[in-house]
Structure formats: C-alpha cells, structure tokens
Amino acid sequence: MTSLPSPGRRPKRGEVLDAAVEEILEKGYAGATLASIAERAQVSTATVFKHFRTKADIFGAIMRRVWGNEEDSLPPAPDAGAPGAGLAEIGRDYAQTITDPKIRQLFRVMIAEVPRFPELGQELYDKGKKPYLERLTAYLDAEIAAGTLEIPDVDLAVRHFLGMINDVLFWPHMLVIGIVETDADVERVVASAVDTMLRAFATPRAA
Numbered sequence: 001m002t003s004l005p006s007p008g009r010r011p012k013r014g015e016v017l018d019a020a021v022e023e024i025l026e027k028g029y030a031g032a033t034l035a036s037i038a039e040r041a042q043v044s045t046a047t048v049f050k051h052f053r054t055k056a057d058i059f060g061a062i063m064r065r066v067w068g069n070e071e072d073s074l075p076p077a078p079d080a081g082a083p084g085a086g087l088a089e090i091g092r093d094y095a096q097t098i099t100d101p102k103i104r105q106l107f108r109v110m111i112a113e114v115p116r117f118p119e120l121g122q123e124l125y126d127k128g129k130k131p132y133l134e135r136l137t138a139y140l141d142a143e144i145a146a147g148t149l150e151i152p153d154v155d156l157a158v159r160h161f162l163g164m165i166n167d168v169l170f171w172p173h174m175l176v177i178g179i180v181e182t183d184a185d186v187e188r189v190v191a192s193a194v195d196t197m198l199r200a201f202a203t204p205r206a207a
Contacts, residue, residue, distance in 0.1 A: 013051045016041045017065055020058045025105050029059070029113040029120060056119045063127035066103050068093075077139035080146040083206050087197055090136055091165060091190040097132075098170040099186065108174060133158055148206040157201065164193035 019041035023032035034055060038045040052058045075093070078086035097103060114121045136158045143149040151157045168189045172179055198206065 013061075014065075016043065016048055016051055017058070017062055021062055021066075021102065021106070024059070024062075024109055025102075028109055029055070029117055034058075056117075056123060059120060060123040060127045062106070063124055066100065066106065067097055067128040067131070075135075077135050077142065080139070080142035081148065083143045083148050083202060084194055084198055086139055086143065087161065087194045088190060090139060091161070091193055092187075094132060094162060095165055095169055095186050095190050098166065099181065104170070104173050107170075111174065132162065136161065146205075148203055149201045150203050151201045157197070161193055161197055164196060165189055 016037065020032065020037045023037050023040055026032075027036070032055070034048050034052075035045050037058065038048045041048070048058075052061065078089050080086070110120050110124060137154055140149060140151060140154050140157060144151060144154070169181060169186060
C-alpha cells in the first residue's frame with residue numbers, strides 16, 4: 001500500500017521528480033509507472049496526476065530539471081563584446097551539465113528505450129538540448145552584431161562548439177565505464193573549444 005505524507009504536509013513537485021528519476025534509473029522508462037513513482041515519492045497517484053498528465057510529461061520535466069532549464073529558460077547569454085569570455089562562460093555551464101552523473105545515467109536509459117518510446121528523444125531535445133542551442137545562437141548573433149565575430153553559418157557554428165565539448169566530456173562515457181575527468185581536464189576542453197571558435201571567427205575587434 002502506498003504510504004502517504006504526514007498530515008499537514010503538502011508534497012512538492014520536486015519530490016515527485018526525484019522519485020521519478022530513481023524509478024527510471026532503477027527500472028528503465030518502460031518499468032517505471034505513475035503508480036510506482038507515487039509510491040516512491042510517498043504520495044497518492046492522484047497527486048502525481050495533479051502535476052503530470054503522462055509519464056512523458058514527467059520525463060520532460062526531468063530533462064528541464066537536470067539540464068538546469070526547469071523554468072523553460074536558461075540564464076541569459078553573456079553580454080556581447082568579449083567573445084572569449086562569453087564563450088567560456090557558456091561552455092563551462094554546458095560542460096558542468098553534461099558531466100553530471102545523473103545526466104549520463106539518464107542518457108544511457110534513453111538510448112536503450114528510444115526505439116520503443118520515440119517521445120523520449122523529442123522530450124530530451126525540446127526540454128534539454130534545444131534551450132542551450134538557442135542560448136548560444138542568440139549570443140553568437142549578438143557578437144556578430146557587435147562586430148567581434150564573423151560567422152557565415154551560425155547554426156553550424158553552434159553545433160561545432162557544443163560538439164567539441166560533447167565529444168570529449170560526454171559521449172565516451174556512453175561506451176566506457178570508469179572514465180574520470182578532473183576540473184582541470186574540463187577547463188582544458190572548454191578552453192580549447194573557445195580557442196578554436198576564436199581562431200575561426202574572431203574579427204580584429206574581438207576583445
């Protein structure tokens with residue numbers, strides 16, 4: 001029988017998401033149910049339904065949360081004028097997100113489950129990756145307008161920048177268990193990605 005919160009206690013949406021993450025990591029997306037999530041969160045199934053209509057809604061909310069995008073918006077892009085510093089800020093923020101162990105665990109689950117549940121991939125993109133792409137696009141557009149960068153294909157440049165970070169700090173972990181990076185390793189990867197962007201696109205006005 002599902003245990004319920006103590007009298008007077010109002011279950012928080014975050015507690016449901018915490019329970020959902022643990023259920024999905026333990027049982028996979030297919031194995032986790034709204035009822036099992038409710039039981040782990042120590043709430044009624046009706047309470048879960050008050051916050052989320054479907055399991056896909058829960059997964060989308062998890063993606064927003066673990067990507068730091070719970071309110072449908074990332075922190076504003078840095079001010080234009082110093083592309084080296086701005087790119088480094090965005091790159092470090094992105095690196096911190098993709099090196100989170102929970103992100104990596106959830107990606108492994110998603111990769112295994114997407115063939116049966118295509119909506120997972122869409123939720124991951126819409127609620128997780130897309131806001132990062134939009135943030136970086138807006139920043140590069142601002143630097144172009146400021147005359148510090150000259151980029152013929154901004155969409156491709158955005159993918160290149162994040163891809164340079166992904167390729168070292170994220171994707172190897174999908175195949176090899178036990179890889180460890182230090183803070184210095186992360187900083188080196190981000191700095192290299194920034195340097196590559198500046199060499200390719202910086203104008204003489206770049207600070």
